[in-house]
Amino acid sequence: MDSKQEAKRQYMTTAPVRGLVLRMAVPTIISMLITNIYNMADTFFVGKLGTSATAAVGVVFPLMSVIQTFGFFFGHGSGNYISRAMGSQKMEDAEQMAVTGFGSSFLFGVILMILGLLFQDPLARLLGSTDTILPYAKEYLCVILLGAPFMASSLTLNNQLRFQGSALFGMIGITTGGILNIFLDPLFIFVLDMGISGAAWATIISQMVSFLILLMMTRAGGNIRIRLKKYSLKRSFWKEIVRGGTPSLCRQGLASVATICLNLAAGPYGDAAIAAMSIVSRIMNFASSALIGLGQGFQPVCGFNYGAGLYQRVKDAFWFCIKVGSVAALVFAVIGFCFSGSLVEVFRKGDADVIRIGAEAMRFQCITFPFTAWVTISNMMMQNLGMVFKASYLSMARQGLFFIPLVFLLNLCFGLVGIELAQPVSDLITFASSIPLQLGVLRGLERKV
Numbered sequence: 001m002d003s004k005q006e007a008k009r010q011y012m013t014t015a016p017v018r019g020l021v022l023r024m025a026v027p028t029i030i031s032m033l034i035t036n037i038y039n040m041a042d043t044f045f046v047g048k049l050g051t052s053a054t055a056a057v058g059v060v061f062p063l064m065s066v067i068q069t070f071g072f073f074f075g076h077g078s079g080n081y082i083s084r085a086m087g088s089q090k091m092e093d094a095e096q097m098a099v100t101g102f103g104s105s106f107l108f109g110v111i112l113m114i115l116g117l118l119f120q121d122p123l124a125r126l127l128g129s130t131d132t133i134l135p136y137a138k139e140y141l142c143v144i145l146l147g148a149p150f151m152a153s154s155l156t157l158n159n160q161l162r163f164q165g166s167a168l169f170g171m172i173g174i175t176t177g178g179i180l181n182i183f184l185d186p187l188f189i190f191v192l193d194m195g196i197s198g199a200a201w202a203t204i205i206s207q208m209v210s211f212l213i214l215l216m217m218t219r220a221g222g223n224i225r226i227r228l229k230k231y232s233l234k235r236s237f238w239k240e241i242v243r244g245g246t247p248s249l250c251r252q253g254l255a256s257v258a259t260i261c262l263n264l265a266a267g268p269y270g271d272a273a274i275a276a277m278s279i280v281s282r283i284m285n286f287a288s289s290a291l292i293g294l295g296q297g298f299q300p301v302c303g304f305n306y307g308a309g310l311y312q313r314v315k316d317a318f319w320f321c322i323k324v325g326s327v328a329a330l331v332f333a334v335i336g337f338c339f340s341g342s343l344v345e346v347f348r349k350g351d352a353d354v355i356r357i358g359a360e361a362m363r364f365q366c367i368t369f370p371f372t373a374w375v376t377i378s379n380m381m382m383q384n385l386g387m388v389f390k391a392s393y394l395s396m397a398r399q400g401l402f403f404i405p406l407v408f409l410l411n412l413c414f415g416l417v418g419i420e421l422a423q424p425v426s427d428l429i430t431f432a433s434s435i436p437l438q439l440g441v442l443r444g445l446e447r448k449v
Contacts, residue, residue: 008222009086012304017316025297025321027171030294032289034171034178039345040282042358045185046199047347053196054348055271056136058278059127059263061145062256066366067148069252071155074105077245078156080384081237086164096232098160098224101241103231105156109149116145116208128263134269140200147204150211157214161223165300166210169388177210194239211349247383247391254400261404265419267413272351273416276358277370279347284423286367289333294325295380302384311448318381318442325373337366344357361420368424371431372398390437397433402426 012020047054076099085094121136129137161170163339167332181202188198218226259281266273298321305313336343344358375398382391393401402424410418410425 009089009304009308012165012309013299017301017313018320021298021301021317021320024162024167024300025294027167029290029293031158031167031171031174032161032293034175035139036282036286036289037178037182041182041185041202041288043279043347045189045280046196047349049189049196051271051275051351051354052132052347053136054354055195055200055274055278056129056140058259058274058281059124059129059137060140060283061278061281062127062259062263063123063141064144064151065256065259067109067144067151068155069249069256070108070112071105071152072159072248072351073245073254074101074108074152074241075156075159075245076248076383077101077241077243078086078242079159080299080303080386081240082160083163083165083300083384084307085150086304086307088307089318090203093099093223095227095228096234097225097232097237097240098218099226099228100232100234100237101160102226103228104155106149106153107218108448109152112152113145113148117142117150126260126261128267128274130267130271133274136196139195139197143197143200143204147207150204151207154207154211154214157211157226159219159296161214161217162296163300163303164223165304166217166223166288167297167300169220169223173210173214173217176213180209181206188411195213196325221325241299243386243388244383246388247379247395250392250400251379251395251398252259254396254404256406258399259402261407262419262422265407266416269357269416269419270353272353273357273419275348275351276344276354276356277361277419279344279354280358280361280365282347282406283336283343283362284369287329287336287369288372288376289377290332291325291329292380294321294328295377297321298377299380299384306385311445314381315442315445318377321377322374325377326370326398329370330375333369335364336369337363340366357416358419358422361423364420364424365427368427368431371427375430375434376439378434378441381438382441387441390441392438394434397430399423402429 028443043057046057055299081097082094124134124137124141158170158174178226184202185199188194188202262277263274298317301317302314340361340362341355344355348354379394403422406426410422
């Protein structure tokens with residue numbers, strides 16, 4: 001371990017917990033918000049093209065989530081191990097793991113790109129396209145697939161930097177791409193008259209820029225450099241990637257499936273229903289991303305200190321994040337409930353059906369949103385400590401195990417209102433089931449202190 005890496009380890013294990021968590025969390029929160037701005041910018045500008053085009057972005061979103069899923073899978077799987085290895089001063093293992101996670105995510109992106117381009121039409125149908133949405137969805141889908149390798153590996157690099165305690169470097173890469181995307185969207189869509197494909201090109205070019213910046217950041221600040229010759233097929237490394245990444249794979253993967261199910265359930269109510277639920281999902285994901293960013297800021301603190309045997313610092317960091325996250329979620333819930341119609345209208349001005357459906361759905365979700373802080377931070381902690389089964393269950397619960405059956409069941413019972421109620425009901429059940437799980441984890445830490 002060189003002097004910069006030793007200094008980083010000392011800082012992560014001795015600095016006051018609250019200030020340390022905030023220093024790690026602020027860049028990750030910004031990174032998560034910017035990542036969601038990628039998607040919200042597309043929805044906003046494409047909304048000017050019509051309801052079917054807006055719905056098409058929502059239809060393709062699950063595919064982007066799948067790409068992001070594997071970026072997080074390899075990023076969290078390798079990153080969790082890297083932070084613990086650095087905490088216990090096993091630098092050679094940390095270096096090999098970093099390259100293995102990065103290279104594997106890029107390779108997955110290449111495979112997904114090839115398969116997606118070969119089966120565009122059935123893929124668009126599978127994602128929930130109607131006959132009117134299909135032409136827009138295929139046009140957007142084709143371009144997004146070209147950027148899959150860069151999108152996946154960028155997220156892996158960002159997470160690896162974060163787990164090394166260099167969240168600021170990751171933020172620079174993600175933020176630069178996000179800002180570029182916002183400027184390129186109107187340029188490509190309207191000035192160059194590229195339509196919905198312009199939005200896709202803006203996203204992909206921005207992702208490639210982020211990729212290059214993040215790759216350069218691995219060479220700075222005592223971070224682990226990506227040396228492809230250190231790529232490893234060790235069984236022990238892949239076991240750690242699976243352990244650390246499976247909860248993310250479950251969470252993001254089922255979120256993609258849930259979005260497809262939501263599109264299919266809303267389809268019979270028309271393009272306006274699909275567009276409205278897509279807009280609400282983007283807005284609520286934007287808010288949730290701040291909580292996820294807070295949890296991701298907690299994870300390197302948790303990993304370094306758990307690896308160093310400093311269990312009381314792990315507990316202190318957890319409770320601090322719960323307090324901050326709960327207050328922030330409550331503030332957003334109140335604002336979202338009071339201004340739901342106005343927020344939806346930003347993305348689809350003048351479409352009364354989209355605004356009416358979206359505003360009602362958003363108010364329902366805001367009622368239960370404060371409970372997600374406990375679920376999110378608890379899930380992050382379980383994942384970081386390698387509790388794969390508990391973390392995977394909690395990852396799957398909110399937008400998978402409960403949401404998917406609920407969206408169809410409540411649709412049968414209450415129609416469109418039932419679809420709008422599926423997420424908040426799922427949130428309540430997930431929160432109730434997470435309490436005994438996390439209390440057990442905390443009691444286990446208490447016995448080690």
